[in-house]
Amino acid sequence: MKNTKVSSVGERALISILSEIFKAPDGREKGQEGILIGAGSDDCAVLDLKGEDCLVVTTDMLHRTTDFPEEMTPWQMGWMSAAVNLSDIAAMGAEPIGLVMAIGMPADTEIAFVEALAKGMQACAEFCGTTIIGGDLDTHAELTITGTALGRVKKDQLLLRRGARPGDLVCVTGYTGSAGAALEALQSRKPVSETVLNALFEPVPRTKEARMLAESGAVTSMMDTSDGLAMSLYDFSRQSRVGFRVRENALPILVEVRKFASNPDKLREFALYTGGDFELLITIDPQKIKKVQNICNLVVIGECTKYEAGIVLESPECNLITIEQRGYQQLKAEAVDRSS
Ligand SMILES: Nc1ncnc2c1ncn2[C@@H]1O[C@H](COP(=O)(O)OP(=O)(O)OP(=O)(O)O)[C@@H](O)[C@H]1O
Ligand SMILES: Cc1ncc(C[n+]2csc(CCOP(=O)(O)O)c2C)c(N)n1
């Protein structure tokens, strides 16, 4: 790996390299007993609390230039910084119990800006039933916010990326592709509604939905779609050893986003590859689908297949197209890369 730059491999490959370093030779997590899930395999790490509960922990860093479009308000930057972390807590089926927010900023940042940032963070935390319990302040060339979220869930309700079985139904909450369309609209200076822009600027962690899904007993695996539906399906596939068949016609996409996409390829790009929607991707035991149908805004988009069948999209004409393994990746020469 000497002389190879991180930009040539990207975030996913670098996580694999680091996760190996953090594992003991026998493949288990280094350190003490009680690490149920360690680095690299799920949305959060999971620690055994020795009773009926477990603790879930995640951290996520956002930067002014790479994550906050110029049009975002400081309140929205704060909301998003909390939301990206709380979404990972939701992805485990857990209830959030606290957020620690570290903020690095240039010394000439206005106090009013930092207050608006903090109010946005607090609003998102409160929306999810939790609060900010600490943080850190530092001088930094560029606004950089690193959140750490903690959550709690009963061991028998914990939902992992592992657990999906062939025959399970695949579902998503909300809409897919809205944040991607918003990003494109901003970059090409085209108008879109506030609903679409807010999907990018104020992602809503699916905390309540996640808790109801975890309590239903019908869900076999769950994660969030921060890096895009396609990348999430590949992450699921790796952990659960299943394939997926997704029906293009079933993808929940806002009418406005369909109209905004100039052609079917562009629409697929938003819905599958751009990311930023922070919805939940869920697999459900088909015998138990009735238990979840009415608890939240959820759409069946396809089913789990054998691993060997790969990850495919069934077009409206019933053609099978391979879904590519790409999405929103940090540390790439370009954030959205076609070759990974
Ligand atoms: N520097 C690191 N050291 C150890 N583990 C890491 C590191 N970076 C990421 N991971 C782990 O890799 C996994 C995936 O991380 P990633 O940040 O992509 O989370 P995600 O849930 O897939 O995405 P998002 O944060 O966008 O929701 C997680 O288990 C995370 O803890
Ligand atoms: C200027 C600008 N460009 C792109 C995006 C989109 N974006 C930022 S973070 C993220 C999800 C995963 O991030 P992470 O892997 O860090 O958790 C996505 C899709 C944005 N909000 N602003």
Ligand SMILES: [Mg+2]
């Ligand atoms: Mg996640």
